[in-house]
Amino acid sequence: MADSPNLTGRLKRLKDQPGAPSPWTVRNMNRGLVRHWVGASGSLSARLAGVGGLYSVKVLNQGLQKLRWDEARALGLPRGASCRPGYVREVLLCIAGVAVVFARSVTAHAPSLGPWRSVRGLGTRPLADVLFNRVGMARTPMAFAKFKPASVAHRHVARAWQLGTGTELAVRALPARRSVFMHQGAPLLVMEVFAGEAAPWFIS
Numbered sequence: 001m002a003d004s005p006n007l008t009g010r011l012k013r014l015k016d017q018p019g020a021p022s023p024w025t026v027r028n029m030n031r032g033l034v035r036h037w038v039g040a041s042g043s044l045s046a047r048l049a050g051v052g053g054l055y056s057v058k059v060l061n062q063g064l065q066k067l068r069w070d071e072a073r074a075l076g077l078p079r080g081a082s083c084r085p086g087y088v089r090e091v092l093l094c095i096a097g098v099a100v101v102f103a104r105s106v107t108a109h110a111p112s113l114g115p116w117r118s119v120r121g122l123g124t125r126p127l128a129d130v131l132f133n134r135v136g137m138a139r140t141p142m143a144f145a146k147f148k149p150a151s152v153a154h155r156h157v158a159r160a161w162q163l164g165t166g167t168e169l170a171v172r173a174l175p176a177r178r179s180v181f182m183h184q185g186a187p188l189l190v191m192e193v194f195a196g197e198a199a200p201w202f203i204s
Contacts, residue, residue, distance in 0.1 A: 022070060023151065024143040030175050037194060037201040038144060038175050044101065044192055045093065045128035051200050053096030057124045060164050061090040064109065071106050074180060075187045087112030089119060089127070092164045093192075099165050100196030102157050103127070111186035119188070127190065131181055138182040147174040147193070157193050170197040 028039040040047060049055035064085040072081040086108050093101035105127055107116050118130050131137060147154040149172055158169040178191040194201060 023145040023147065023153070024070075024178065025145065026141065026143060028142075028144045028177075029146070030144070033201045034175050034194065038177050039142070041142075043126075043128040043132045045126040046132075048093055048095055048100065051095055055126075056094045056097070057126050058092040058094060058099070058164055059089070059124060060092060060160050061088065062120075063088065067106060067108075071189055074178070074189050075106070075108060077108060081108070085109055087116070087119070089122070090160060091127075092161075093126075095199075098196065098198055099161070100194070100199040102160055102193040102195050104191045104193075105188060106191075107186065107188045111188070115184040115186040116188050131190070134183065136183065140180040140182075142177050142179045145176045145178075147176055149173075157195055161195060169195060171195055175201075 028035055030038050037047070045055065045057075065088040067075075067077070067081060067084070067086040067088075071086070075081075075086075086106055089105045091103050092099040093103060105119065107119070112120060119127065122130070131139075145153075147157065149155075153176070154174055157174060161167070161169045174193050174195050176191060176193040178189060181188045181190060
């Protein structure tokens with residue numbers, strides 16, 4: 001017996017509510033070059049810059065936004081923190097002008113005025129300039145996911161991709177990773193989605 005449209009819609013919304021199963025896992029389940037790129041430690045910006053072609057950052061969105069419940073949880077914020085705004089920066093990482101990665105960094109509002117205030121003034125410089133060139137920076141182990149087309153995360157990346165590139169997202173199951181960087185006791189969550197069809201992990 002098929003689910004009714006209303007029931008299907010409710011089930012999809014439930015998957016994105018607090019307490020729902022998380023898409024994130026400690027296992028990198030990708031294969032081939034995608035697995036290598038997604039699981040690599042160190043600066044992704046540095047790796048992309050080493051591919052060849054001019055590396056650049058295109059800022060899509062930056063400022064105060066409501067945190068997602070899973071982001072608030074990853075940041076170790078108290079229950080209900082997702083109802084309050086945090087500081088969000090969304091960018092496209094590009095090689096020779098072609099977008100290959102969607103990246104989203106998130107922290108609570110207060111740290112964006114304190115330990116993470118440098119994020120506010122990055123402009124088109126890569127976040128890696130802050131994350132990998134500062135003394136006393138710590139990073140949690142990476143978590144991995146694959147965003148399916150029906151997920152809220154996939155739809156969000158697709159909208160951002162359309163906005164930033166003027167083209168539709170071609171990759172259906174999006175490989176993604178995230179980790180938390182700690183600076184002076186304040187967390188910053190960084191998510192990177194390997195969304196570009198013309199990217200070294202798909203065409204090499």
